[in-house]
Each structure stands twice: as structure tokens, then as C-alpha cells.
Amino acid sequence: MLFESYEELEECFTLFDRNHNGYLDIQELSNALRAMGLDKSQSQVEKLLQSVDLHHRNEINIEEFSRLCGVTKPRPKITKQQLMRRIAKFDKDKNGFIEAGELRNLLRFNGDSVDEEHVEKILKDFDTNGDGKLSIEELAVGLLRRVNNN
Known part of the structure; x- marks a missing residue:
């Protein structure tokens, strides 16, 4: 697994969201993947982005990034x-x-x-x-x- 926790995933997402708009564009995603040790070609990154980009904006939010990385957000505890x-x-x-x-x-x-x-x-x-x-x-x-x- 690339991340030990959802918090680590959030830190990575925030670090590579250079313009702080809440999305990773193709370049930001490419940089994040490279930092995670996943050196992908431009076309491979585009395919990854398209596979999780539910809104077809050519950028992904943290939920889509977490789905790409296979990390789920923990559900809040209820009493x-x-x-x-x-x-x-x-x-x-x-x-x-x-x-x-x-x-x-x-x-x-x-x-x-x-x-x-x-x-x-x-x-x-x-x-x-x-x-x-x-x-x-x-x-x-x-x-x-x-x-x-x-």
C-alpha cells in the first residue's frame, strides 16, 4: 500500500495541489505519482486520470485521488x-x-x-x-x- 492512512493521502494530495484549488490536474497528478515512485508516461497518467475523473474536468478531487490509490476515508464513529x-x-x-x-x-x-x-x-x-x-x-x-x- 502506498499510504499507511487516509491522513497520509490527504497530506500528499495537499502537497501536490500547487494552486490549492482542491484538485490535481494532469501535471500535479504526474508529479504526485512520480514522488510515490510510480513513473508513468503522459498517456498513462491521462488514462489514470480519466479512469477516476467522475466529473470529466481533467482534474481530480481528493475522493477521486483516494479511489485511484485504493485508500478509503474512514467513516466517522457514531454513538x-x-x-x-x-x-x-x-x-x-x-x-x-x-x-x-x-x-x-x-x-x-x-x-x-x-x-x-x-x-x-x-x-x-x-x-x-x-x-x-x-x-x-x-x-x-x-x-x-x-x-x-x-
């Missing part, structure tokens, strides 16, 4: 209480539990699968006290456990 507050917004009847319909809405909002089998599996797997109901806290704890195990 159980923060997650519970977010989940509570989907508790339409305000009873402290997330029913199947509310869970489907939450999953849709996050762009996740909403097939009935998936919903039922979450309801069953996250109901840790076995009362047949999924509390906001049980869902938050279950989601955090899955995120931290991946």
Missing part, C-alpha cells in the same frame, strides 16, 4: 445514542419499537434491500430479548455490532 435518535425518526407511532413497515422505510432511506425476507431476518436477529418486538435500542445495538464486525 449508540446518536444512532438511536436517527432510528427514532422512523418510529412513526412513537411507541419505542420499530415495526416491519417502519424498518422497510428505514432500509429504503439508506438504500438497502427491502425484500420481506431481509426485513424479517433483521427483526428476528436483532430482537435480543426475544419479546417479538424490535426496540429502537435493540436495532441500534445490532446495527453497531454489524458495522464494527465488518
Whole structure:
């Protein structure tokens, strides 16, 4: 790996963004690659730039540079209480539990699968006290456990 952390990648990006516009143009990218020990021809650098330049501006931002380098930005940590507050917004009847319909809405909002089998599996797997109901806290704890195990 070229970078030990996302912070190192940010430092490199900032160092080679000579005009400080938040983008690396072809020359700045070429300089960065050379400094990283990757001596590429002009056409190779152009192909690399085009492969990650989502906005077709002939320059790349830090997210595109991180994708090129294979380094992902760490996700911010969320506390159980923060997650519970977010989940509570989907508790339409305000009873402290997330029913199947509310869970489907939450999953849709996050762009996740909403097939009935998936919903039922979450309801069953996250109901840790076995009362047949999924509390906001049980869902938050279950989601955090899955995120931290991946």
C-alpha cells in the first residue's frame, strides 16, 4: 500500500495541489505519482486520470485521488445514542419499537434491500430479548455490532 492512512493521502494530495484549488490536474497528478515512485508516461497518467475523473474536468478531487490509490476515508464513529435518535425518526407511532413497515422505510432511506425476507431476518436477529418486538435500542445495538464486525 502506498499510504499507511487516509491522513497520509490527504497530506500528499495537499502537497501536490500547487494552486490549492482542491484538485490535481494532469501535471500535479504526474508529479504526485512520480514522488510515490510510480513513473508513468503522459498517456498513462491521462488514462489514470480519466479512469477516476467522475466529473470529466481533467482534474481530480481528493475522493477521486483516494479511489485511484485504493485508500478509503474512514467513516466517522457514531454513538449508540446518536444512532438511536436517527432510528427514532422512523418510529412513526412513537411507541419505542420499530415495526416491519417502519424498518422497510428505514432500509429504503439508506438504500438497502427491502425484500420481506431481509426485513424479517433483521427483526428476528436483532430482537435480543426475544419479546417479538424490535426496540429502537435493540436495532441500534445490532446495527453497531454489524458495522464494527465488518
